[in-house]
Amino acid sequence: MILESAPLQVKPGQSAAFEAVFREAERIIAAMPGYRSHELQRCLEREGHYLLLVRWDSVEAHEVGFRQSAPYQDWKRLLHHFYDPFPTVLHYEKIGGIPAPDEPVARAALAVAERQLAAYNARDLEAFAACFAPDIAVYRPPAPEPAISGIAALREFYAKERFSKPGLHAEILGRIVMGSRVFDHERIHGVREAPFEMTVAYDVEDGIIRRVYGFAD
Numbered sequence: 456m457i458l459e460s461a462p463l464q465v466k467p468g469q470s471a472a473f474e475a476v477f478r479e480a481e482r483i484i485a486a487m488p489g490y491r492s493h494e495l496q497r498c499l500e501r502e503g504h505y506l507l508l509v510r511w512d513s514v515e516a517h518e519v520g521f522r523q524s525a526p527y528q529d530w531k532r533l534l535h536h537f538y539d540p541f542p543t544v545l546h547y548e549k550i551g552g553i554p555a556p557d558e559p560v561a562r563a564a565l566a567v568a569e570r571q572l573a574a575y576n577a578r579d580l581e582a583f584a585a586c587f588a589p590d591i592a593v594y595r596p597p598a599p600e601p602a603i604s605g606i607a608a609l610r611e612f613y614a615k616e617r618f619s620k621p622g623l624h625a626e627i628l629g630r631i632v633m634g635s636r637v638f639d640h641e642r643i644h645g646v647r648e649a650p651f652e653m654t655v656a657y658d659v660e661d662g663i664i665r666r667v668y669g670f671a672d
Contacts, residue, residue: 456491458510458547459517465503465537473505473537478624480533482573482582483526484509489516491562492569514546560635564659568630568637571657571664575625578618584610588665595669620645628652635659 465473477495484490491510498504511517521527535541567586574582584606593603603609617623622645629640637657644650651672658666 456510456512456549457514457517458508458549459544460547461507461509461542461544463505463507463538463542464501464540465505466539467503469537470497470503473534476533476537478576480530482577482579483530483533484521485569485573486582487516487521487524487526489513489520490566492565517546561632563662564635564637564657565632567659567662567664568639568657572625572627572639575617576623578623580610580614580618583613583618586664588660588663591665591667593667593669595671617646 474497481493481495484493489512491512493507493509496506496508498506509517511521571583571586574580574586587606587609589606591603591606591609592601593609594600595602603612624644626642626644627639628642631638635658637659639655639657640652641655642650642652653669653671655670656668657664658668
């Protein structure tokens with residue numbers, strides 16, 4: 456695994472617009488072969504400065520697989536006009552520290568969790584539903600029975616109750632990966648009058664989400 460690092464300096468007065476557009480653009484990179492995970496960090500000391508970190512299987516997955524692909528043109532169209540100066544991108548390999556989840560099971564769980572998050576924020580029902588098993592079960596403890604059973608019910612719920620809301624956005628506040636289970640601490644925007652937090656556990660089998668457990672405040 457390699458880490459792509461891109462320091463991004465956004466033009467004055469355009470930070471809010473950049474962050475909004477990035478939520479759309481991140482679904483592009485999350486769908487690329489060889490992609491593992493990404494994060495965008497906002498600098499506290501420098502206005503308009505960000506750090507984009509993307510984990511790839513290899514340098515070639517980024518430089519060839521992504522940058523020479525058709526989706527990269529959409530990435531450029533959405534984001535590149537925000538930067539001044541244009542960033543210098545570097546690649547790193549880990550030599551120490553606490554390792555990120557790297558075993559195949561954890562990598563697969565993390566990848567599908569990232570894909571469904573990107574599709575959720577893009578309000579892309581087809582891409583979102585593709586992350587879940589046909590017999591998906593969504594639980595809302597302490598209720599013992601699933602609140603949603605089956606992919607048809609999941610599609611209907613998200614089409615009517617989530618993706619119809621223009622302000623919908625899930626912000627990840629924290630994440631833990633334990634084998635084939637991903638725990639996300641999320642802040643949800645656009646569903647209620649005010650943002651609210653919840654913890655969601657995704658059970659992944661064979662690269663697809665089979666059970667979800669949601670704990671809302």
